[in-house]
Amino acid sequence: MFGDDVFIVLFFLFLFFIAGIGAVLFYFFRKTIIQKINFRGGNFSMKELLRKSIIIRIILVTILTLILLIPATMVQDLVHERQNRRDNAVLEVTEKWGQQQTIGGPILSVPYLYTWKNDSGKTFWSTGYAHFLPEKLNVEGELFPEIRHRGMYDVVLYKSVSKISGTFSPPNFSEFSIDEKNILWEDAFLSMGVSDLKGISSDVTIQWNELQIEQEAVNIKNNDVFSSGISIEVPLKQKQEYKFSFELKLNGSSEINFLPVGKQTEVKISSQWGTPSFIGAYLPESRTVQNDKFSAQWKIFHLNRNYPQQWLNTSYNIVSKTKTKNAYTYTDDEYYRENYYNQQQSSENSAFGVMLRMAVDEYQKNTRTVKYAIMFIALTFLSFFMTELLNKKILHPIQYLLIGIALVLFYTLLLSLSEQLGFNLAYWIASLAIISSITLYTKSVLSNNTVTMVIAGILVLLYGFLFMILQLEDYALLFGSIGLFMVLVIVMYLTRKIDWFAVGKTQENSQA
Numbered sequence: 001m002f003g004d005d006v007f008i009v010l011f012f013l014f015l016f017f018i019a020g021i022g023a024v025l026f027y028f029f030r031k032t033i034i035q036k037i038n039f040r041g042g043n044f045s046m047k048e049l050l051r052k053s054i055i056i057r058i059i060l061v062t063i064l065t066l067i068l069l070i071p072a073t074m075v076q077d078l079v080h081e082r083q084n085r086r087d088n089a090v091l092e093v094t095e096k097w098g099q100q101q102t103i104g105g106p107i108l109s110v111p112y113l114y115t116w117k118n119d120s121g122k123t124f125w126s127t128g129y130a131h132f133l134p135e136k137l138n139v140e141g142e143l144f145p146e147i148r149h150r151g152m153y154d155v156v157l158y159k160s161v162s163k164i165s166g167t168f169s170p171p172n173f174s175e176f177s178i179d180e181k182n183i184l185w186e187d188a189f190l191s192m193g194v195s196d197l198k199g200i201s202s203d204v205t206i207q208w209n210e211l212q213i214e215q216e217a218v219n220i221k222n223n224d225v226f227s228s229g230i231s232i233e234v235p236l237k238q239k240q241e242y243k244f245s246f247e248l249k250l251n252g253s254s255e256i257n258f259l260p261v262g263k264q265t266e267v268k269i270s271s272q273w274g275t276p277s278f279i280g281a282y283l284p285e286s287r288t289v290q291n292d293k294f295s296a297q298w299k300i301f302h303l304n305r306n307y308p309q310q311w312l313n314t315s316y317n318i319v320s321k322t323k324t325k326n327a328y329t330y331t332d333d334e335y336y337r338e339n340y341y342n343q344q345q346s347s348e349n350s351a352f353g354v355m356l357r358m359a360v361d362e363y364q365k366n367t368r369t370v371k372y373a374i375m376f377i378a379l380t381f382l383s384f385f386m387t388e389l390l391n392k393k394i395l396h397p398i399q400y401l402l403i404g405i406a407l408v409l410f411y412t413l414l415l416s417l418s419e420q421l422g423f424n425l426a427y428w429i430a431s432l433a434i435i436s437s438i439t440l441y442t443k444s445v446l447s448n449n450t451v452t453m454v455i456a457g458i459l460v461l462l463y464g465f466l467f468m469i470l471q472l473e474d475y476a477l478l479f480g481s482i483g484l485f486m487v488l489v490i491v492m493y494l495t496r497k498i499d500w501f502a503v504g505k506t507q508e509n510s511q512a
Contacts, residue, residue, distance in 0.1 A: 060397045061385060065377050068404040072373035075411040079370060082415065083363040089150040090253075097157050098199025098251035102351055103139075104259035104319065105192040106244065107225055108132040108168050110236070113182040127184075129222050130176060132310045133302075134244075137166040137262025143271035145356050152419060156356050157253050158271070159201070165245035166262055171236065176312060188236045192248070193226035193259065193319065199251040200230070206246040208234050224314045255279065257353030259318055260300040263309055270295040273356050280352030298352060305350045318350065362418040362426075365470055369427075370411050372466055377407050379487060380438075383458045386494060393446050403438055410434045427470075431463040 094100075109129045117123050141162040148155045173183060194200060197219070206213045213232060221231040234242075250256075257280055258267050276294045278284055282304070284296035302309060307316040381400060388394050410430050417426035439456040446452065465483055469476045 057385075057388075057394075061381050061400055064397060064400050064404060065374070065381055068377050068401075068408055069374060071405075071408045072370060072377075072411065075373075075408065075415070076367065076370045078412070079363055079366045079415055082419070083367075086153045086363065089153045090155050093148060093150050093155045094157070094253040096198070097253060099196045099253055100255045100257070101160070101199055101250050101252035102195040102257040102259070102319070102353075103162065103193065103248065103250070104226060104351075105229070105261055106134065106164070106166075106190040107193075107261060108134075108171065108188065108234075108242075109191055109222055109224070110171055110173075110188045111184040112173075112178050113184070114178070128313050129224055130171065130173060130178070130310065130312055131225055132168060132171050133261045133263065133308075134166040135169050135263045137164070137260075137265045139164050139258060139265075139267040141256070141267070141269045143256065143269065143273065143354075143356070145271060145273050154358065155253065156358065157251070158256070158356060160248075160250045160252060160256060162248045162250070163245070164248060166243075168242040168244070170239050170241060172310070175310075185236045187233070189221055189231045189233045190244070191220060191222065191226055191229055191231050193220075193229040194248075194250065195228055196252065197228055197230075200249070201251050202249045204230060204232065204246055204248060206232055206234070206244055209240075209243055211235070226319060254357075255353060255355040257351040258298075259351055260298075260302075260305055261318065262300075263302045265298070265300045267298045267300075267352075268295070269297075269354055271354075271356070275357045277355040277357045278353075279355050281350045282352040294354075296354060300352075307350075362415075362423045365423045366411070366415050366418060368470060369414060369466070372469075373408065373411065375484075376410075376462060376466070377404055379462060380404075380407055380459070382487075382491065383455060386491065387446070387451055387455065393448065393451065395445065399445060403441065406434055406438055406441075427463075427467055431467075435459045435463065 109131050111127050111129050113125055114128050115123050115125055139162055141160055143158045143160050145156060145158040148157055171188075173180070190206070192204070213234065219231070220226050220229045236242075256269070258265075260267075260282070270293070272293045274290065274292045274294065276289060276296070278287065278296060282298055282300055285299045287296040288294060305318075307318050380403065384395055384400065384403065410433075413430035413433060414423075414426055417429055420426075421429070435456060438459060439452060442455045443449070443452040469480055469483075472479060
């Protein structure tokens with residue numbers, strides 16, 4: 001895939017290539033073109049050439065269409081700039097409240113002593129860590145979302161309460177070949193991964209079998225598994241199963257994810273939010289989504305992931321390295337495409353969760369709208385060109401250019417208004433303004449009520465058709481293809497009796 005800068009360079013090269021071909025063709029065939037036109041008194045003028053040569057007008061209109069793609073591309077860059085400005089405003093809020101959260105664990109870590117030798121043969125003692133994952137892990141979480149404002153931008157934040165429980169089997173060191181006397185059972189601890197510690201809103205107290213450990217949790221004691229989180233020391237007896245439960249309260253923004261570290265992991269999430277997007281490595285086993293709330297449940301087994309139940313030190317990395325996205329910039333399909341390659345490169349990426357997506361993202365729809373600029377400009381110019389052929393009224397290239405500029409201004413109007421009023425209302429206001437201006441200009445230039453009403457009707461159909469396509473994301477290609485096919489059929493029908501070889505001559509006689 002090419003970057004935006006490469007695309008712009010290629011576009012300009014293509015534009016110059018088309019213009020060069022047109023100039024070369026005109027240079028070599030100019031005499032033939034001029035001779036085919038019946039000039040009065042044998043005098044040649046560009047004005048008469050434009051009026052009498054349909055080929056020249058087609059070339060000029062095509063070149064104008066390509067030129068107008070330059071400001072259309074600039075508008076698309078403007079949309080991205082405004083989107084980045086929104087994302088920066090959102091980041092300012094989430095950095096202080098809590099960003100996207102990923103919860104992992106708990107994982108039981110037991111330190112042990114081992115020896116190693118340097119190059120000179122001298123023996124040293126060091127401390128390693130054996131990590132054990134729970135047999136069962138159950139998470140019942142509820143999200144309490146709220147929308148805050150930063151300037152004119154909305155920020156999705158949430159408070160979460162997660163009740164986490166499960167069991168650990170007795171730690172088994174037999175497969176590690178570690179001497180029993182070198183195991184530091186008294187220094188064992190639980191680690192809980194939390195991606196953004198600023199979001200922790202209360203102390204963590206754990207129920208460990210019959211013992212309630214009320215000591216204050218400390219920052220992560222070992223970075224083998226998690227680089228950010230909390231650790232709690234727990235007492236161990238070698239041949240005993242351990243039950244645990246605790247409550248974790250977090251502040252976060254836009255999304256929350258979990259790591260399936262249990263041999264059997266069950267996660268239940270619910271919230272008063274009507275537009276969730278289920279993301280990550282696993283889809284929920286069951287889900288219910290209503291207008292103002294949702295609930296989802298995952299059930300994942302250790303066979304579904306690419307790391308074992310126990311290992312030493314940094315043998316496995318279970319924390320996703322994939323860059324998280326926010327709830328504003330990406331649709332579900334775009335989120336998946338953006339992260340798919342990274343997921344293939346990192347087999348340890350097993351996180352899953354839910355994104356609290358905004359119901360309407362003005363910048364996404366603006367971006368999709370600008371992508372139809374070439375179609376709009378081409379179809380509008382085609383409408384005026386058909387008017388020339390059928391009504392013997394000729395427009396100057398400057399008039400085409402002014403109409404094209406009005407079409408491009410539609411996108412800047414839409415962008416600026418949608419930031420304040422929402423996309424749908426902004427779309428109809430911007431389209432009404434552009435349709436009115438082009439209609440009045442057509443009336444003034446052509447002085448023909450019938451042609452003016454036809455142009456106005458075509459513009460209304462075009463803008464209405466585009467709005468329908470924007471609303472039907474899944475069927476946009478289908479309806480767009482059908483619409484273009486119908487346009488082609490209409491043009492073929494209207495021009496079926498035109499003698500293209502006699503068009504220039506007919507126009508000349510009509511003007512004489």
